[in-house]
Amino acid sequence: MFCDADDRVHVDWLRWLVDRARSADIVSCAVETETINPPAVHKWRPLYPSDKRFHARFLPFVFGAGFAVDRALYMHVGGCDETLVHGGEDVDLSWRIQLAGGTLAHEKRSVVAYRSRATLRGLWHQTRRYGVADARLFKSYRGYGMPRATWSDLFWTVVTLLVNNPLVPQSLSRIDRGRWVSLVAFLVGNWQGSVRHRVLYF
Structure with a gap:
């Protein structure tokens, strides 16, 4: 399980994430920015809980604010790439796992409040x-x-x-x-x- 220290999980975040992880190798949770940020800051990057996976132009990915991953597969693909100092390590991990044959799922009932930059x-x-x-x-x-x-x-x-x-x-x-x-x-x-x-x- 991964969760950023400055974010805040909703009730039963872990329960739903663990339940979904029984049938997938890496699982993303839903993310929202409304309950933890001032209204003005929330508008800068408005995120709401969704049943849709996070998706870039390539493969879907987990949001680093909170996710679950199979430990054996995590170690097999080399874990998070610490050379990605500008960010993107969550996306990179998600893609390496999928390219290695792993499955990615999304659990909308597991929600994390993401703290945005305040300035x-x-x-x-x-x-x-x-x-x-x-x-x-x-x-x-x-x-x-x-x-x-x-x-x-x-x-x-x-x-x-x-x-x-x-x-x-x-x-x-x-x-x-x-x-x-x-x-x-x-x-x-x-x-x-x-x-x-x-x-x-x-």
């Missing part, structure tokens, strides 16, 4: 690091089929960020300021990670 500066630094980590993951998994976004996706993302930038009155913008900072930071991290790891990723 825009903290949010920027965290999300930028995640962007760098994503480029590292792409370098490791592109040979297995992990795609990057299309140029069209990148174009419309940039356009959306430009027309909703902080100079636009909040009453006219469709994106909360914190959410805007998070999206820009992640994109910047992608570009920095591309340079650092010598790949083109966005």
Whole structure:
């Protein structure tokens, strides 16, 4: 069982997670940001309990805030990669386990309240690091089929960020300021990670 020290589990979190782990090798729990964060911070990264698995452009993954994993298989694949200092170790572990033949399941009744960064500066630094980590993951998994976004996706993302930038009155913008900072930071991290790891990723 894994759970971040600064997050807070809901009642019966462990019970439901253990029950689901009887039939899968690695199990994700549901994550929410509403009950543990101030309303303004919650809007920056709104997460609600869902019956859907976390899914990137490649394989599904567990959220590091809370998950269960079969110990033998965890050791077999080498555990968490401690060289992933910018983040993404939960995603990497999930993918290595699945590529090794393991199964991933999701238990929506097991819920963790995820504590977000409380300042825009903290949010920027965290999300930028995640962007760098994503480029590292792409370098490791592109040979297995992990795609990057299309140029069209990148174009419309940039356009959306430009027309909703902080100079636009909040009453006219469709994106909360914190959410805007998070999206820009992640994109910047992608570009920095591309340079650092010598790949083109966005």
